[in-house]
Amino acid sequence: MSVHIRGSFMNVNVRNKEHTTHGVLNNFRFMLKEQWNFEKKPVFVWLIRIFSELVVSLTAIYFPKAVLDSISRSISSSEFLFHIVILTVVLVIFRYLSFYSEQSIIIGAIRILNMRFYLGKDWKTLDMDYSIATSKEGKMKIEKGHSAINRNVYVNMASYYINLTEFLKSVLVLISFSTVILLLDPVVILILLITYLIDGVISVKVQKGKNSVKEERASVNRRLGYVLDDIGNSLMAKDIKIYKMMNWINENTDKYIKESNELEKRVLRKDTNQHLAEALLVFVRTGGAYFYLLWKMFHSNMTIGDFTLYFGAITGLGQWLSQIVTRIGNLTIANYLVDDYRNLIETKDHMNREKSSVNPNVKAACEIKFEDVSFQYEGTDRPILNHINLTIHKGEKLALVGNNGAGKTTLIKLACGLLPPKSGKIFFNGIDISEYNRDEYYKMISASFQNVCLLPMSIAMNVGYNNENSINREKLHKAVKLAGLEEKLLSLPYGMDTELVPSVTEGGINLSGGETQKLMLARAIFKEAPLIVMDEPTAALDPIAEQEMYLKYNELTKNRTAIYISHRLSSTKFCDRIILLDHGIIVESGTHDELMNLSGKYKELYDVQSQYYKGDAVEVEA
């Protein structure tokens, strides 16, 4: 497996805004539907929470008034005690219900987060078109979608549910407290409402400002994450030690941490200004309301019980309004996170995902035709493939050769339907591949790429990619044997059922580089698809294993069309035709003998390689 240190981070364009807002109501509908489809019970728990908090809050401000009124009316001690007990029981029951429902909502949110949003994000990242997932826009969406769910439950996308319930609860309590105060005087309500409205506007503005920093944050986090997480993995540890890459890592870590700190400081400045404005408003608001209440007590016939009730309502109203302001702020953040998540999971694929009238033929060998195909990677200034015209006939074994970076892997990615051509068309059995349903098209492809993907399951499952019981064992043995892995399996106590990836599986084993490559080959053989594509399948094999593979090549590609990439030109002899790519152009095409007789670039490359085998290698200066 080749792992590259990506040195081009500095060029990341952070101004690339791919953010779509769905609107508050639209997101509300989305989140409600997600919750409802997943589990209905929490929605009723929200209602319990809202109602019980309303009862608790009203009882709490009514309690002192009831006590004071009872004293001033000189009621009997048994009646007094009865009132107190009733109120206390109501308080205890509803406080318990409120606490229970709050915990359920938090746990529910965590479950939703883990089981639905998290998996949804992972699934989408793997399912979306390869060309989108590897594009700049796609990577930005994935990073932001990841951040939306990957943080603490109180500040991630699932916090939407907690904040929504708390917001609705606060609004309801606020309405009842307002009614109490309205009975006293509408002026008090007006003072409180105006100041809190200003507060709310400031809070939303601050959250919007913070959200605008997110694009830059995602970009820095992606780079920082790469340095801190990806490089920290054991696969890279060997290269890092041997090539003294620590300096590069340290320098870049410092740089990204500094960038990250600058962004956090900007966010902090916005927060500080918001808190300052809030403090001033609190002073104006509470001072004004209390002054008015005192004035009223001395100039009207307000009882001490009423005074306590209004006093409690005003204090409570302030708290609930402040709760609403906080929840609006939090909901604004959560709403942006819902947008980020939806922008990811609602990404539309470019390839055909609809049911197609074109049926794949997964049995017979296929013909692939490139008609004037050009391709260029996003962000690069030169075409990687340039007006390719090529027909690979049914059952033909084609070798693709050329220098590093010539465009060989890119060409097979296009043939596999992983990348779309920039211009021109590719036909599979005479049908434009864009007309196939994408996943149906993949059924016709077997591939072994340079980067491998092993899953923590048995060798049989890794080869057969299916439920273990339904894998055809006979077919499996044949594939494993053809790939040259039989001997290794015989040496393992559990043979095919040996688990891989020991870091995750109990008693799992590691395969060597060459064995892993054989496993990938076995997987490609097992699939028996009409087109088999192999990107340097012998690069990690020892000479004997390589020789064996060449001898078996015709058998393992029997009844299929095959494309084979190799730098070892001797290996291309057994192919029907060789294509030599140079800077994205087909410069030579023919059998090994034809190309040797042509005395062109192929012969030049072949001669250079064969010198070492013949023993007349160029002399090396001492």
Ligand SMILES: Nc1ncnc2c1ncn2[C@@H]1O[C@H](COP(=O)(O)OP(=O)(O)OP(=O)(O)O)[C@@H](O)[C@H]1O
């Ligand atoms: N995702 C990408 N974005 C931008 N450029 C890319 C990307 N992938 C590959 N390239 C560039 O495209 C060119 C062709 O790459 P490709 O992998 O097709 O070459 P290759 O012929 O298979 O090379 P090799 O023999 O080294 O495997 C290279 O110059 C490479 O830098």
